[in-house]
């Protein structure tokens with residue numbers, strides 16, 4: 725079983741990540757402090773570490789530095805609250821494999837994790853076709869009828885969820901938890917708003933509203 729270590733001091737994010745990872749078949753451990761993470765890593769070989777930068781004791785950069793100094797080879801994805809370019813550069817130079825800016829959706833995190841864990845990345849299907857629409861997961865672009873369509877990060881995450889589950893009815897709750905993650909208000913109409921944006925770009929008939937149930941991506 726793949727072992728993932730979550731290093732994060734925020735309770736809400738921790739339990740969200742741990743629950744999600746476990747339901748996707750990963751063994752997920754948690755460390756709330758940098759020192760605790762280092763101790764755990766000295767006894768357990770984790771396959772991947774989700775490493776928050778802002779920790780109460782030793783910060784994420786320092787944890788990463790010490791892990792790499794000990795030749796720990798686990799893939800490391802840094803979690804940063806700030807969209808600071810400096811953090812990304814420092815993280816990647818320090819030996820991180822990837823980074824994610826909070827708030828992120830669980831789907832996006834899962835995609836990054838799978839990418840990092842897969843030994844031969846060339847085998848991953850990166851293109852999903854639905855009718856004349858083509859979603860490229862590697863370049864994160866959508867084209868419809870051969871023309872590139874601009875999508876925001878959130879629209880792309882929403883498109884990816886639908887394209888990965890064609891012909892399947894997705895409820896608002898499923899879409900919220902997959903695309904907006906822990907960072908959403910359950911009462912908001914944000915799903916309908918974003919499905920509206922996506923319909924404009926994909927063609928209105930492509931995503932069908934199922935009364936009282938949710939939405940479905942049509943194949944034909």
Ligand code: CA
Pocket residue numbers: 732733734776777778779
């Ligand atoms: Ca933190």
